[in-house]
Amino acid sequence: MATTAFEPRIVAFFCNWCTYTASDLAGTARLAYEPNAPVIRVMCSGRIDPQFVLKALQEGADGVLIGGCHPGDCHYQEGNYKTLRRFRLLKRVLTQFGVDDARVRLEWISASEGDRVQHTINEMTDQLRKLGPWDARS
Amino acid sequence: MADKPKVAFYWCASCGGCEEAVVDLEEQILKVVDAVDIVLWPVAMDFKRRDIEAMPDQSIAVAFINGGVRMSEQEEWVHMLRRKSQLVVAFGACAHLGGIPGLANLNDRQQVFDTVYQDVPSQDNAARTVPGEHSGVNGHTLDLPRFWDTVKSLDQVIDVDYYLPGCAPPPTLIWGAIEAILTGTLPPKGAVLSPNKACCDDCPRKDSKPDKIELTEIKRPATHIADPELCFLAQGFVCMGPATRSGCGNPCIEGNMPCRGCMGPMDDVFDQGAKFLSAFASILAPKTEAEIDKLLDQIPDPVGTFYRFSLPTSLLRRRHTGATV
Numbered sequence: 001m002a003t004t005a006f007e008p009r010i011v012a013f014f015c016n017w018c019t020y021t022a023s024d025l026a027g028t029a030r031l032a033y034e035p036n037a038p039v040i041r042v043m044c045s046g047r048i049d050p051q052f053v054l055k056a057l058q059e060g061a062d063g064v065l066i067g068g069c070h071p072g073d074c075h076y077q078e079g080n081y082k083t084l085r086r087f088r089l090l091k092r093v094l095t096q097f098g099v100d101d102a103r104v105r106l107e108w109i110s111a112s113e114g115d116r117v118q119h120t121i122n123e124m125t126d127q128l129r130k131l132g133p134w135d136a137r138s
Numbered sequence: 139m140a141d142k143p144k145v146a147f148y149w150c151a152s153c154g155g156c157e158e159a160v161v162d163l164e165e166q167i168l169k170v171v172d173a174v175d176i177v178l179w180p181v182a183m184d185f186k187r188r189d190i191e192a193m194p195d196q197s198i199a200v201a202f203i204n205g206g207v208r209m210s211e212q213e214e215w216v217h218m219l220r221r222k223s224q225l226v227v228a229f230g231a232c233a234h235l236g237g238i239p240g241l242a243n244l245n246d247r248q249q250v251f252d253t254v255y256q257d258v259p260s261q262d263n264a265a266r267t268v269p270g271e272h273s274g275v276n277g278h279t280l281d282l283p284r285f286w287d288t289v290k291s292l293d294q295v296i297d298v299d300y301y302l303p304g305c306a307p308p309p310t311l312i313w314g315a316i317e318a319i320l321t322g323t324l325p326p327k328g329a330v331l332s333p334n335k336a337c338c339d340d341c342p343r344k345d346s347k348p349d350k351i352e353l354t355e356i357k358r359p360a361t362h363i364a365d366p367e368l369c370f371l372a373q374g375f376v377c378m379g380p381a382t383r384s385g386c387g388n389p390c391i392e393g394n395m396p397c398r399g400c401m402g403p404m405d406d407v408f409d410q411g412a413k414f415l416s417a418f419a420s421i422l423a424p425k426t427e428a429e430i431d432k433l434l435d436q437i438p439d440p441v442g443t444f445y446r447f448s449l450p451t452s453l454l455r456r457r458h459t460g461a462t463v
Contacts, residue, residue, distance in 0.1 A: 049412070049413075049416055050409075050412040050413075050415050050416050051407075051408050051409050051412045051413060051416075051453070053412075054408075054409055054412055054452070054453040054454055055408060055409075055453055057453070057454065058453040058454060071425065071426075081425045082419065082420045084425070084427065084430065085419040085420065085422050085424070085430050086415065086416055086419040086420070088419075088427065088430045088431055088434060089415050089418070089419045089434055089437075089440065090412075090415060092434060092437075092440045093411065093412075093415060093440045093441055093444065096244060096439075096440065096441040096457065097441065097454045097456075097457055097458060098457040098458040098459050099454075099458065135458070136454060136455075136458065
């Protein structure tokens with residue numbers, strides 16, 4: 001039987017004002033990166049309910065990437081600080097659930113950092129390839 | 139007598155508190171007994187499994203089943219009761235959400251057995267005896283139910299018609315459910331028989347909640363005595379009210395204890411713990427990773443706190459090690 005190499009599926013939630021714009025810039029600049037992380041655009045990283053992350057993992061995502069504006073740069077002043085606090089608390093919960101640290105990641109990427117979108121997605125895809133698939137039914 | 143609707147009460151992985159809740163109906167229980175025939179109630183009456191097996195399918199009007207499901211015997215019982223009953227009501231937090239026994243889903247069977255039969259200081263078990271499913275005694279085989287790795291809510295095992303939430307369900311809700319059944323005024327199937335709004339909505343302290351809360355300290359009932367008038371969240375206590383369904387009558391708040399979340403989430407919430415986590419993180423003051431982490435260290439067991447009653451029905455259901463089911 002032919003074996004197919006494991007390709008992780010990453011769900012990326014990017015904020016409209018910074019990280020999503022950065023991924024647009026990466027495209028405009030023709031920066032190639034791994035196709036493993038389809039992006040869901042949200043108006044602010046503060047919109048990302050922790051339920052979204054858990055739902056993605058429950059439905060078979062191997063990882064979740066959250067992208068927001070750098071601290072101090074939030075279009076809505078406070079949204080990304082809420083994101084950071086939720087993320088730090090969610091990480092503790094995920095550890096208790098047995099979810100490996102590398103599977104859920106938060107990155108601050110400004111609108112001008114297209115190369116950072118490329119680097120982050122490439123790096124995370126590579127890490128999850130090595131880590132293997134996540135199975136919420138296990 | 140033969141015309142009265144038949145009612146069954148059964149318990150799975152539970153503590154007996156739900157049985158007490160029935161007795162807490164006080165004089166109203168006499169009205170219940172007048173109106174129905176109780177055909178099964180292991181805590182109080184002597185009926186056997188064979189009595190239920192002998193009944194025709196659908197002959198029981200309603201079965202109230204409490205407790206989570208964690209053993210093969212409980213699975214057999216609830217399947218039988220489902221066959222014999224027209225309505226099944228998941229009674230109490232454990233049947234509804236998995237409940238306190240569901241916290242075992244952070245471990246597996248082996249870990250539970252190691253703790254219970256080996257590691258606890260009060261255990262004296264030099265022979266390392268643990269319950270086996272099949273044991274030989276004097277040439278006979280003794281079979282015991284299989285203990286699962288994962289605790290399940292009732293609706294993860296059988297079809298459930300209604301849910302009576304709470305640890306234990308408050309007598310007002312129990313009586314309301316019984317009246318609705320007797321008078322045929324039940325809501326659509328699948329409903330949780332309690333108002334679909336947050337505990338904070340009914341909280342006697344809600345007027346003391348400030349517009350903006352910015353916590354720099356997290357308190358616990360074990361380490362701090364709460365002010366008896368002020369919003370618990372404003373004081374820094376983890377109070378599950380914002381992510382918990384109302385209808386309990388606030389006995390914990392009246393007793394100066396923050397809400398622990400036993401009534402479960404409101405409709406349309408997938409994951410009570412995550413929903414509370416989201417709300418609670420938003421009222422913390424720190425803005426840097428180091429300060430946030432220092433404050434969060436004051437919550438020693440986040441899953442045990444936010445998912446105290448709902449771990450088996452949370453989105454991830456249990457700890458995932460890749461090895462257990």
